[in-house]
Amino acid sequence: MQKKLYMTAGFNTVSLGTGRKEFNPKKERPGIEHYISEAGKGVVKQIGDANKIDETVIGNFMAARFNKQAHLGGFAGLVDDKLEYKPSLRVEGACASGGLSLISAMRSVLAGTAEVALSLGVEVQNTVKAIYGADILAGAGWFQNRKTGHAFFFPGQFSDRAGVYYQKYGYDYARAGMRQWFVNAIENARLDPKAQEHHNTTADLAGFYDKMKPNGKTFVDHLNVLDCSKVSDGASGILVSSEEGLQKLGIDKSQAVEITGWAQVTRNITKDPVDPVELTTIKKAAEKALAMAEITLDQVATIETHDCFSIAGLLAVEALGLAEKGRGAEYVSDGNTARNGAMPMNTTGGLIGWGHPTGATGVHQAVTIWQQLTGNAGQAQIDIHADRPYGMTINMGGDDVTVVAIVYKRG
Amino acid sequence: MTYDERLQQVAVLGAAGKMGSGILLLTAVEMTDISLKPENKGKTFVLNAIDLSDEGLAGLIDYLRVQVLKIAEKKTVWLRQMYADRADLIENFDIIDQYVNDVIQLVRPTTAIETAYRSSIVFEAVTENKDLKVKILKQIDENNPNKPWYFTNTSSVPIHLIESEAALKGRVLGFHFYNPPAVQKLVELIVTPNSQPEMKQFALDYAKALRKVVVPSNDVAGFIGNGHFMRDALYGINQALELAKNRPFYEAVYMINKVSQDFLVRPMGIFQLIDYVGIDVVQFIMKVMNPHMTDEDLHSPILDQLMELGVKGGQQSSGAQKDGFLKYEKGVITAVYDINKQAYIAVDEFAASCDQELGELPAGHKPWKAAVRIADKDSHFGPYFEALKQTNTLGAKLAVKYGQNSDAIGRKLVSDGVANQEADVNTVMLTGFFHAYGPINNYFA
Numbered sequence: 080m081q082k083k084l085y086m087t088a089g090f091n092t093v094s095l096g097t098g099r100k101e102f103n104p105k106k107e108r109p110g111i112e113h114y115i116s117e118a119g120k121g122v123v124k125q126i127g128d129a130n131k132i133d134e135t136v137i138g139n140f141m142a143a144r145f146n147k148q149a150h151l152g153g154f155a156g157l158v159d160d161k162l163e164y165k166p167s168l169r170v171e172g173a174c175a176s177g178g179l180s181l182i183s184a185m186r187s188v189l190a191g192t193a194e195v196a197l198s199l200g201v202e203v204q205n206t207v208k209a210i211y212g213a214d215i216l217a218g219a220g221w222f223q224n225r226k227t228g229h230a231f232f233f234p235g236q237f238s239d240r241a242g243v244y245y246q247k248y249g250y251d252y253a254r255a256g257m258r259q260w261f262v263n264a265i266e267n268a269r270l271d272p273k274a275q276e277h278h279n280t281t282a283d284l285a286g287f288y289d290k291m292k293p294n295g296k297t298f299v300d301h302l303n304v305l306d307c308s309k310v311s312d313g314a315s316g317i318l319v320s321s322e323e324g325l326q327k328l329g330i331d332k333s334q335a336v337e338i339t340g341w342a343q344v345t346r347n348i349t350k351d352p353v354d355p356v357e358l359t360t361i362k363k364a365a366e367k368a369l370a371m372a373e374i375t376l377d378q379v380a381t382i383e384t385h386d387c388f389s390i391a392g393l394l395a396v397e398a399l400g401l402a403e404k405g406r407g408a409e410y411v412s413d414g415n416t417a418r419n420g421a422m423p424m425n426t427t428g429g430l431i432g433w434g435h436p437t438g439a440t441g442v443h444q445a446v447t448i449w450q451q452l453t454g455n456a457g458q459a460q461i462d463i464h465a466d467r468p469y470g471m472t473i474n475m476g477g478d479d480v481t482v483v484a485i486v487y488k489r490g
Numbered sequence: 491m492t493y494d495e496r497l498q499q500v501a502v503l504g505a506a507g508k509m510g511s512g513i514l515l516l517t518a519v520e521m522t523d524i525s526l527k528p529e530n531k532g533k534t535f536v537l538n539a540i541d542l543s544d545e546g547l548a549g550l551i552d553y554l555r556v557q558v559l560k561i562a563e564k565k566t567v568w569l570r571q572m573y574a575d576r577a578d579l580i581e582n583f584d585i586i587d588q589y590v591n592d593v594i595q596l597v598r599p600t601t602a603i604e605t606a607y608r609s610s611i612v613f614e615a616v617t618e619n620k621d622l623k624v625k626i627l628k629q630i631d632e633n634n635p636n637k638p639w640y641f642t643n644t645s646s647v648p649i650h651l652i653e654s655e656a657a658l659k660g661r662v663l664g665f666h667f668y669n670p671p672a673v674q675k676l677v678e679l680i681v682t683p684n685s686q687p688e689m690k691q692f693a694l695d696y697a698k699a700l701r702k703v704v705v706p707s708n709d710v711a712g713f714i715g716n717g718h719f720m721r722d723a724l725y726g727i728n729q730a731l732e733l734a735k736n737r738p739f740y741e742a743v744y745m746i747n748k749v750s751q752d753f754l755v756r757p758m759g760i761f762q763l764i765d766y767v768g769i770d771v772v773q774f775i776m777k778v779m780n781p782h783m784t785d786e787d788l789h790s791p792i793l794d795q796l797m798e799l800g801v802k803g804g805q806q807s808s809g810a811q812k813d814g815f816l817k818y819e820k821g822v823i824t825a826v827y828d829i830n831k832q833a834y835i836a837v838d839e840f841a842a843s844c845d846q847e848l849g850e851l852p853a854g855h856k857p858w859k860a861a862v863r864i865a866d867k868d869s870h871f872g873p874y875f876e877a878l879k880q881t882n883t884l885g886a887k888l889a890v891k892y893g894q895n896s897d898a899i900g901r902k903l904v905s906d907g908v909a910n911q912e913a914d915v916n917t918v919m920l921t922g923f924f925h926a927y928g929p930i931n932n933y934f935a
Contacts, residue, residue, distance in 0.1 A: 225580050
C-alpha cells in the first residue's frame with residue numbers, strides 16, 4: 080500500500096428491534112436522522128472537533144423504501160455543522176453497504192483527497208412488518224428472480240443452501256453446528272449493552288433452538304427464525320485515517336487499528352451461485368485480503384463474519400479455510416468459534432445476536448474489531464495474544480454477491 | 491352440490507353486527523381461498539352481507555379490509571403459490587393487496603333481504619329473538635328456489651322451534667360462534683332429529699376449514715355455553731345478595747367478583763363477565779331459556795332493575811367495555827355500581843376492608859394468565875385447590891362453594907342431556923370462556 084491506513088474512534092448505537100426491552104413495535108421510534116446523528120456524534124465526541132474530518136461516507140441499503148428517504152449524504156451536517164460544505168455521499172451494496180462505506184473512506188484517504196474520513200452505516204428497518212421488509216430486502220437479489228422466489232426471499236435463498244448442506248452432510252450434523260452458532264451469538268450479545276439480544280435471558284438456548292423446527296408452511300423449509308439475523312434499527316461510525324491524520328486527531332496508535340489488507344469482490348448478480356454449499360465470493364475476498372496483508376489465519380485473533388443466517392456462518396468458516404468443505408458444522412459445534420475457542424468469531428453476537436441494521440453492519444463489524452484490538456470491548460473483551468495481533472471482517476451483500484474483507488492489525 | 495359449489499352463493503344476515511361481521515369475515519376468507527384453487531378459477535363467488543343498518547354496513551368494508559390484511563400477512567407463503575400464475579403480482583405487497591381486494595370483491599353489502607333469495611347457504615346472526623329469526627328465514631325460504639341451508643348463530647333458542655315454525659325441515663342447524671368469531675376457537679353445533687346428514691357434514695368441514703373446535707350440543711335452550719354461564723352468573727348474583735345481608739350490595743359485588751376471578755383463577759370475575767356479555771344480553775338469554783326450564787327459575791330481579799336504570803354493560807363499537815355492574819377505565823375496574831344511590835362508588839373507598847375480610851389467596855396461587863400456560867394443569871390446580879379447601883377464610887370458603895356449584899352445573903348439563911359427555915362441557919368452558927380448568931373436576935369434592 081502506498082501509505083498506512085488506520086481506523087479509530089468507533090461507535091455503535093443500540094441495535095433496536097425485537098429482543099430489546101425498550102422496543103415496542105406499536106410506539107413511535109427514532110427515525111433514520113436520529114441514528115445517523117447519534118452514531119456520527121458518538122465518533123466526533125472522541126476526537127473533540129469535527130473540523131478534523133474531511134469527508135463523510137454513509138453506507139445504507141434501502142432507506143428509499145424503508146424510510147422513503149434518499150440522498151443520505153445530505154445528513155452529514157446533522158452530525159455536526161462543521162461537516163457541512165465538505166464531501167459527503169451515500170454508498171450502496173445491499174447488506175455490504177457498510178463495508179463499501181469503509182472501502183470508500185479508505186480510497187479517499189489513499190487518494191489523498193482526505194486525511195480523515197468519517198465512515199457511517201445506517202439502516203432503520205422496523206418501519207414495516209417483516210413480510211414487507213422481505214420485499215425490500217429482496218432488492219439485494221436480482222429483481223427478475225423475485226416472482227419465483229420465496230415470500231421471505233433471502234431466508235428462502237439461504238434455506239435452499241441449507242437444504243443442500245443437509246442433504247450432502249446430514250441433517251442432524253448440520254443442525255448441531257447451526258444450533259451452536261446461535262447459542263454463541265446470544266451468549267456473546269449478552270455481553271454487549273448495545274446488542275439487540277443483550278436482554279436475552281433464555282436459560283436453555285440449545286433446547287429452545289431444538290424446539291423450533293423449520294416449518295415451510297409458515298416460514299422457510301430448512302431454517303427457523305433463530306437461524307436468521309435480526310430486523311434492526313441502528314447505525315455505526317468509525318474514522319478512517321492516514322498516519323498524519325491520526326497525529327492531527329491526537330490519537331495514539333494504541334487506540335487505533337491499522338488496515339493491512341482488504342478486498343472488495345463482486346460476482347454476477349444475474350447468475351445463481353456456482354456451488355450452493357460454498358460462499359465463493361467470500362472465499363476469494365478473504366484470500367485476497369489475507370494475501371495483501373501477507374498473513375495467514377493463525378495470526379488472526381478474531382473474525383467478524385456476516386452471519387445473516389446460521390448456515391452463512393458455517394459456510395463462511397469453510398470459505399475462510401478454517402474447516403474443510405462440509406466440516407464447518409463440526410468446527411462450530413466443537414466450540415472452535417466460541418469466544419474462548421480456537422478462533423473467536425462474532426464476539427459481540429454478530430448479525431444473529433448483536434443485530435443486523437443492514438447498511439450499518441459492515442461498519443459495526445469494523446467497530447467490534449477495533450474494540451477488541453484496542454481493549455475497548457468492555458465485558459465482551461477477549462484476550463488478544465501478541466503472536467496473533469490481527470482481526471478480520473467479512474461483510475456480504477446479497478447472496479454472496481458483494482463482499483468486503485478487511486484485515487486489521489493492533490496499532 | 492360439492493362443498494365448493496355450496497359456498498358460491500352465500501348470505502349473512504345481521505352482517506354488520508358484532509357476531510355477523512365476524513362470521514362474514516371468516517366466510518369471505520374461506521370463500522376466497524376456495525375461489526383461488528385452480529379448479530375454481532373463473533367461477534363466481536357471491537357473499538351477500540345483509541343488514542338493516544346502512545350505517546353499520548358503511549363501516550363493514552373498512553373492518554373487513556383491516557382484518558383481511560392481517561390474515562393475508564400471516565399466510566403470504568401460501569398466497570404466493572395461489573397467485574403464482576399472475577405475472578403482474580411480484581412482491582408480497584402486490585400479492586397481499588390483491589388478496590384483500592379479492593376478498594372484498596365477493597362481499598356485497600346490502601339492506602335488501604331479497605339478495606338472499608339466490609343463496610345456497612344462509613348464516614343467520616340477527617338479534618336473539620326467535621320470532622324475528624323465524625320471520626326472516628321463512629320469508630327467504632319461501633322465495634328461494636334452491637332449498638338453502640340455514641346456519642343460525644343463536645346462543646339460546648332451540649333449533650327445532652325455528653325449524654318447525656319457519657318450515658325448514660332438516661335444513662337448519664345451530665352453528666354457534668363465540669364472541670368474537672374471528673378469534674374464539676369454539677363453535678357449538680346443534681342438530682335436530684331431522685337434520686340432513688350432508689348438511690351436518692358440511693358444517694363439520696366448514697368448521698375445520700375455519701380451524702374451529704366443534705362441540706356438539708343437544709337442542710336444549712341455552713345449549714352448553716349459556717347453559718353453564720347463565721346458571722353460574724345467577725349463582726354469583728345470588729351469592730352477592732346473600733353477602734349483602736351484612737354489607738352494601740356493591741361491596742358484595744366486588745367481593746364475589748374477586749372470589750370468582752382470583753380465588754377461582756378465571757380470566758375475569760363473574761360480574762365483569764356479565765358486563766362483557768352485556769346485562770341486556772344476559773337478561774334476554776335468561777328470558778329465552780327460562781320457559782324451557784322445568785325445575786328452576788332462570789331469572790334475576792337485579793338484572794331487571796339495572797336495565798330499568800339504563801345500566802347495560804356491553805361494548806362500545808371500538809371494543810371498549812361499557813360500564814355495568816362495574817365501572818372501567820382502560821379495562822381496569824375502578825368503581826362498583828350502588829343500586830340504591832344509583833351511582834358508582836370508587837373501589838378505593840372500600841376495597842381494602844373487603845380484601846381483608848376475604849383473606850389472603852392460598853399458597854401456590856398463580857393468576858389466570860400464568861396458570862393458563864401451564865402444560866400439566868392438574869399438577870398445579872390439584873395442590874392449589876387442596877390448599878384453598880384447607881384455608882379458613884371467607885374468600886376461600888366462598889370460592890370452594892362457587893367451584894362446587896360450577897361443577898354441579900356442568901354435571902347437570904350432562905344428566906339433563908344438553909351435553910353428551912362431561913368432556914364436552916369442559917371443552918366449551920376451556921375454549922369458549924378461556925377457563926384454565928374445566929368446571930367438571932374433582933378439585934372441590
